Amino acid sequence: MRKSHPKPRSALLIACFVALTAPSFQAFASDYTVKLVSVEDKKAVFATVESTDSIAARVRITGTITELTVTEGSQVKAGETIALVRDPKLGLQIEAIEAQIRAAEREIANIKTEQERAEQLFKRGSTTKARLDQINTQYDVANSTLEASQAQKAVIQRQLEEGAVLAPQSGRVLDVPITIGSVVMPGEPVATIAKDNYILRLSLPERHARFLEKGDPVEVAGRGSDCEGSCTRTGEIVKVFPKIASGRVLADATVDGLGNYFVGERIQVRVGAGQRDTYLVPLGFVFNRYGVDFVHSNGTDGEATDIAVQIGRTYQRDGSTMIEILSGLQAGDVLLQP
CATH class of the missing domain: 2.40.420.20 (conserved putative lor/sdh protein from methanococcus maripaludis s2 fold)
Known part of the structure; x- marks a missing residue:
């Protein structure tokens, strides 16, 4: 009796059914x-939001704060004037030097008139060469005095310009330790400005130091949450500090979307700590x-x-x-x- 063979179409359907159902049988x-x-082995630790650069805007002259245009949280641009420092003595010095300049200019005008008269008398033989040289010397000295006064005035004007406290970089103001009316000295900070480029700074026990490497992934929890089910974002370790302090090692990680976080805010993260069975x-x-x-x-x-x-x-x-x-x-x- 002749055996029946499955049709090619039926064989193809059977093969497809087996291929589709095989993973299910294996998975279940x-x-x-x-x-x-x-x-x-991944460990959950807390990281702190830090700015890559925090720079203090400092005073350059002695004086009193007369104007302050920023407060904590303000956004500033590099080179923007955020405060003004004024020293009343500089204004008085400017007035005194301007009086000296006017006196020197009048003296030069008088000497110039006398110099022209002496030159005419010398041509007619009515005065000596020594007298003419003396007047010329007086004229040169008066010009030098005028130039010195003008240079001194430029120095004081420059000091007045340096009373403007400029933002050293663009970013957000973290701290303003002074108020209007404060007396300040050169070098005192007016505001601390942090760049908007934030990073996460991790602090781990030193036993984990040997597992940390630049480029390792970091799992980041949601804001105000822990890593149990909420570590949906990932970052990357960009720096591992070579020094262990107080039994802990520090590392910096970059994560997108930290621009609206507070500097110093703590976030739970999960990092690799080797292998375990x-x-x-x-x-x-x-x-x-x-x-x-x-x-x-x-x-x-x-x-x-x-x-x-x-x-x-x-x-x-x-x-x-x-x-x-x-x-x-x-x-x-x-x-x-x-």
Whole structure:
């Protein structure tokens, strides 16, 4: 009797069905054998929002603050005048020097008239060469005196201009330690200005220092949240400080979207701290009953039993969601899907 063969169209449909359903059979196997696996150990720590550069705008002359145009939180641009310092004595010095300049100009005019008269008398032989040289010398001295007074006036005018306190960089004002009417000395800060380019500064125990490297990823929690389920943003470590102080190591990480955070605000982050061995089981093998997590285990007598377990965080392995078992299981246990 002739055997029947499946039609090519039927064979193709069967092959497609097997290909589509095979991953499902593998992902939802009826049992799972517990074994130790190596995972990246991640630690949750707090990081502080810091500015990459914080520079103080400082006073350049002695005087009194007569104008202050910024306060904490103000946005400024580089070179913008944020305060004015005035010294009343500089105004008096300007007036005195201007009087000296006017006197020198009048003296020069008189000497110039006398010089012209002496030159005419010398041409007619009515005066000596020594007298003419003396007048010429007086004229040169008067000109030098005028130039010195003008230079001194320029110096004082420059000091008046330096009474303007300029923002050293663009950014946000963090602190303004003075008020209008304050007497200040050269070098005193008027305001501290932070760049808008913020970073996260991490402080970790020194035992984690050997695991930190430039370029390592950082998981960042949402504002006001912790890392349990909210570490949705990622950043990158850009600097690891080579010095350990008070048993802690510092590292800087860049993260997008920190522009509206406060400088000094604390955010929880998660960083890698080496490898460790643990138990991972498929998430579908764990169920909760009355607030306690359980798994179905195939006992030594072949009877299925429920075992209470303590669970940890989830991991992605080969496209499947695995959950860490902290206690309750050991290697070799066979779990049954509930």
